[in-house]
Amino acid sequence: MSSHDISEDNLPHKQAHAHGALGVADKDNPFADPGLPPHEHRIQDIDEKASKRSERIVAALFTLSMLATIGFIAAFVALPVDKIVYIFPLGHISALNFSLGMTLGVALFAIGAGAVHWARTLMSDVEVAAERHPIEASPEVREQVFSDFRDGVTESGIGFGRRKLMRNTLLGALTLVPLSGVVLLRELGPLPGEKLRHTMWSKGKLLVNVNTDEPLRPSDIAVGSLTFAMPEGLHEHDHDFQKEIAKAALMLVRLEPNDIKDKRELEWSHEGIVAYSKICTHVGCPISLYEQQTHHVLCPCHQSTFDLADGARVIFGPAGHALPQLRIGVNDEGYLQALGDFEEPVGPAFWERGES
Numbered sequence: 001m002s003s004h005d006i007s008e009d010n011l012p013h014k015q016a017h018a019h020g021a022l023g024v025a026d027k028d029n030p031f032a033d034p035g036l037p038p039h040e041h042r043i044q045d046i047d048e049k050a051s052k053r054s055e056r057i058v059a060a061l062f063t064l065s066m067l068a069t070i071g072f073i074a075a076f077v078a079l080p081v082d083k084i085v086y087i088f089p090l091g092h093i094s095a096l097n098f099s100l101g102m103t104l105g106v107a108l109f110a111i112g113a114g115a116v117h118w119a120r121t122l123m124s125d126v127e128v129a130a131e132r133h134p135i136e137a138s139p140e141v142r143e144q145v146f147s148d149f150r151d152g153v154t155e156s157g158i159g160f161g162r163r164k165l166m167r168n169t170l171l172g173a174l175t176l177v178p179l180s181g182v183v184l185l186r187e188l189g190p191l192p193g194e195k196l197r198h199t200m201w202s203k204g205k206l207l208v209n210v211n212t213d214e215p216l217r218p219s220d221i222a223v224g225s226l227t228f229a230m231p232e233g234l235h236e237h238d239h240d241f242q243k244e245i246a247k248a249a250l251m252l253v254r255l256e257p258n259d260i261k262d263k264r265e266l267e268w269s270h271e272g273i274v275a276y277s278k279i280c281t282h283v284g285c286p287i288s289l290y291e292q293q294t295h296h297v298l299c300p301c302h303q304s305t306f307d308l309a310d311g312a313r314v315i316f317g318p319a320g321h322a323l324p325q326l327r328i329g330v331n332d333e334g335y336l337q338a339l340g341d342f343e344e345p346v347g348p349a350f351w352e353r354g355e356s
């Protein structure tokens with residue numbers, strides 16, 4: 001701040017007094033404008049050493065932010081996900097989560113603290129009384145605003161030539177902090193590749209009842225009921241159970257063969273038993289409602305309705321395409337078995353469209 005700026009004569013209450021705008025309260029004018037209290041200069045405005053000290057504090061905070069961001073990245077790369085440590089008073093917690101939280105917290109806090117300290121101790125401290133004026137500013141006022149802005153930039157020390165250390169450390173801290181977010185993108189995991197296009201079903205896999213864990217025979221599928229099946233070899237306590245069942249979940253319905261309108265559906269069925277993916281092609285909810293009279297299945301999430309007697313085509317709702325059908329038959333022992341995998345990806349239409 002220049003000596004001109006901090007001159008008492010330039011302070012608003014002095015100027016206002018000079019223009020006779022302030023009054024003295026008396027019997028006739030009890031609410032006279034008392035004006036602003038005397039301005040007290042900060043130590044940094046009058047002592048160059050204090051100003052330099054503040055500048056160093058701000059730079060130190062920005063530097064701390066940079067170090068914390070580097071610490072964040074180092075922790076992300078070096079610490080194993082399953083390492084547990086004891087930290088009083090939090091108890092046993094994940095070392096990785098604790099380190100990421102602490103370092104990112106310090107990085108953001110240090111930028112904020114540095115900016116606040118800078119504003120409080122080094123930026124312009126002139127009190128300005130803004131007069132009311134028409135909303136549309138005149139060209140002179142606009143020019144004045146830009147001029148004041150430029151002065152502000154100069155006085156705040158962010159411009160070239162002054163307080164380069166502080167400006168450079170701030171730029172460094174602001175550049176590094178977003179890296180934390182970029183690094184976290186890695187946690188989204190590897191690309192799915194072909195995993196979503198295939199399920200556990202393959203030729204010869206038995207259809208197992210999800211409730212009893214027993215292989216199904218055609219006689220187990222009653223007319224009018226919806227039976228849920230999964231591939232043999234998949235068990236509820238398997239590590240990958242949720243991942244696999246989310247793709248392989250199957251529903252079986254017995255129809256009158258004469259009621260099946262779709263030729264391919266009839267060929268892929270066995271004695272009127274049809275097997276369809278249980279995963280809704282809208283956004284992947286499990287389908288669970290069956291209406292025997294109409295052969296419709298309904299997804300409870302957004303009411304997409306599929307006609308099982310007509311290739312499971314969509315007859316209502318937001319689903320984009322029919323449910324994938326699994327081709328089934330029976331093995332030599334009379335158990336229902338798959339005759340291959342689904343021919344298209346199960347679930348939401350996105351993946352199917354992605355092929356075209």
Ligand code: FES
Nearest residue numbers: 280282299302304
């Ligand atoms: S998920 Fe089935 S209708 Fe939306």
